[in-house]
Each structure stands twice: as C-alpha cells, then as structure tokens.
Amino acid sequence: xxxxxxxxxxxxxxxASGLGRAMAQAFAAEGASVAIADIDRGRGEAVARGIGAxxxxxxxxxxxxxxxVANLAAAASAFGRLDTLVNNAGIGTRGTVESxxxxxxxxxxxxxxxxxxxxxxxxxxxxxKAGGGAxxxxxxxxxxxxxxxxxxxxxxxxxxxxxxxxxxMHCAHRKNGVRCNSVHPxxxxxxxxxxxxAESRQPEKMLEAMKAMIPLGRLGTPEELAAMAVxxxxxxxxxxxxxxxVFDGGYTAN
Ligand SMILES: NC(=O)c1ccc[n+]([C@@H]2O[C@H](COP(=O)([O-])OP(=O)(O)OC[C@H]3O[C@@H](n4cnc5c(N)ncnc54)[C@H](O)[C@@H]3O)[C@@H](O)[C@H]2O)c1
Numbered sequence: 001x002x003x004x005x006x007x008x009x010x011x012x013x014x015x016a017s018g019l020g021r022a023m024a025q026a027f028a029a030e031g032a033s034v035a036i037a038d039i040d041r042g043r044g045e046a047v048a049r050g051i052g053a054x055x056x057x058x059x060x061x062x063x064x065x066x067x068x069v070a071n072l073a074a075a076a077s078a079f080g081r082l083d084t085l086v087n088n089a090g091i092g093t094r095g096t097v098e099s100x101x102x103x104x105x106x107x108x109x110x111x112x113x114x115x116x117x118x119x120x121x122x123x124x125x126x127x128x129k130a131g132g133g134a135x136x137x138x139x140x141x142x143x144x145x146x147x148x149x150x151x152x153x154x155x156x157x158x159x160x161x162x163x164x165x166x167x168x169m170h171c172a173h174r175k176n177g178v179r180c181n182s183v184h185p186x187x188x189x190x191x192x193x194x195x196x197x198a199e200s201r202q203p204e205k206m207l208e209a210m211k212a213m214i215p216l217g218r219l220g221t222p223e224e225l226a227a228m229a230v231x232x233x234x235x236x237x238x239x240x241x242x243x244x245x246v247f248d249g250g251y252t253a254n
C-alpha cells in the first residue's frame with residue numbers, strides 16, 4: 001500500500017534534532033524523500049543515515065540566502081522535484097523587552113523569522129514547478145500569546161504566524177498550488193526543552209511546572225507533532241491553507 005507521502009520530496013530545516021528529526025523520520029516512513037538541512041553536520045548526517053536511501057543531509061544555515069538558493073536547488077536536483085518545505089529550525093532565548101539587547105533580538109529574528117522568509121521566498125517557485133505542495137512553518141504557542149520573559153521569541157514566532165498567512169494568500173492568488181500553514185507547539189520533549197531544564201536551578205520543579213501549565217498534564221512528544229505535520233503536508237489537507245494549528249494539550253483553550 002502506498003504511503004501518505006509516496007513520491008513527494010521534502011526539505012526540513014533543523015532536521016538534525018527534536019521535532020525536525022521526528023518529522024524527517026515520519027515523512028520518510030510515509031514514502032517521502034527528505035533533505036535534512038541543518039547547521040549540525042554530525043547529528044544531521046546520523047539522522048540521514050538512520051533513514052537510509054530516501055534521505056540526504058545538507059549543511060544549511062537558514063540565515064544565509066545564498067545557502068537557501070543552493071541547497072533548495074540541490075534537493076530538487078537530488079530528488080527530481082520539491083513538494084514540501086518545513087521551516088522548523090528555531091532557537092529560544094529568555095529576556096523581557098527591557099532586558100533583551102538589540103543584538104540578541106536580531107539573532108533570534110534572523111533564525112526564527114528571516115530564515116522562514118527566505119525559505120518561503122525561494123522554495124515557492126520550486127514547489128509550484130512540481131505542480132504544487134505545502135509549506136509548514138513551525139511557530140509556537142508563544143506566537144499566539146505573550147510570555148513576559150520571551151520578548152524576542154514571542155515576536156519572532158508571532159511574525160511567523162502572519163508571514164504564513166501572507167504566503168498562503170499570495171500563493172492562493174497566484175493559483176500556484178502551494179499551501180502554507182503554521183503549527184504552534186507547547187512544551188514538547190526535545191533537546192530544546194532539555195536545555196531549558198538543564199539551565200534551570202531546579203530542573204525537576206521546572207518540569208513539574210511545565211506539565212502543570214498543560215491541561216493534559218504532560219509534555220507533547222515529537223512523534224505526536226510529526227503525525228500532525230504528515231497530515232498538513234499530505235494531499236489529505238488539499239483544502240487547508242493560511243491556517244494555524246495548536247499542538248498544546250489544551251493550553252490555549254484555557
Ligand atoms: N520543543 C518545544 O517545546 C517547542 C515548542 C514550541 C515551538 N518549538 C519550535 O520547534 C522548532 C524545533 O524545535 P526543537 O524543540 O526540535 O529544537 P532543537 O533544539 O531540538 O532542534 C533545533 C534544530 O535547529 C537547528 N538550527 C539551529 N539554528 C539553525 C540555523 N541557523 N540553521 C539551520 N538549522 C539550525 C539545530 O542545529 C537543531 O538541530 C523550533 O522552531 C522551536 O522554536 C519547539
């Protein structure tokens with residue numbers, strides 16, 4: 001039986017770790033070819049090797065426009081087409097509007113917002129050439145509601161939410177078959193959250209506080225997020241564009 005992404009080719013930024021790795025594995029299990037695009041060569045190559053012949057690793061910094069042009073072309077050439085871009089690479093930071101330096105603000109926006117902008121800009125023509133497909137932007141619940149101590153992160157993820165809708169409207173207007181949606185996860189069990197806990201003075205207490213914030217009482221898993229992503233980039237979601245999907249155990253329903 002054909003997989004749900006049989007014959008499709010996807011480019012996943014931040015594919016070496018956490019959510020990106022889970023999406024790469026899930027897409028490949030559903031029949032897609034995947035380009036794992038990441039600054040972390042060691043872990044990225046290991047993920048590609050684990051997936052096998054359907055996966056390639058590309059050394060890729062999402063803040064670099066020349067790398068976007070070259071690596072998207074490399075993926076399209078390796079797979080003969082490009083159907084899907086997942087703008088997943090992202091970095092976190094702590095800081096209120098008053099404590100965040102301009103340098104830190106720009107560093108966060110360069111990865112979390114400039115990166116997806118460049119990805120959408122340069123992937124749209126390639127995906128349109130393949131007859132249409134999907135862009136998925138991994139935002140955050142912090143792109144929907146404000147967190148006191150995450151000014152730059154909230155701003156970058158909120159910007160990504162509306163970049164998504166602008167891209168969706170542009171592509172609908174162009175009738176090029178490209179859909180674009182955003183996903184908004186709450187705390188999910190990845191190295192990013194592991195690092196937050198490691199940096200905390202009381203990791204166990206912090207983990208309990210994270211769980212207590214989430215009505216379902218636990219963190220999300222990367223595999224659960226990947227299941228949502230498979231649907232959104234598949235043809236099953238052909239009528240879904242410009243939409244935002246919370247992945248949050250009920251957090252924003254409260
Ligand atoms: N884990 C969570 O709880 C959570 C919650 C909400 C949103 N998110 C978002 O999900 C996405 C993935 O997060 P994760 O938890 O898997 O993080 P992670 O730290 O496990 O993985 C992020 C990956 O991005 C790569 N990366 C960082 N900067 C890059 C750059 N400039 N160019 C290319 N790759 C780069 C890293 O090398 C790493 O492999 C991020 O955008 C994050 O903001 C995560």
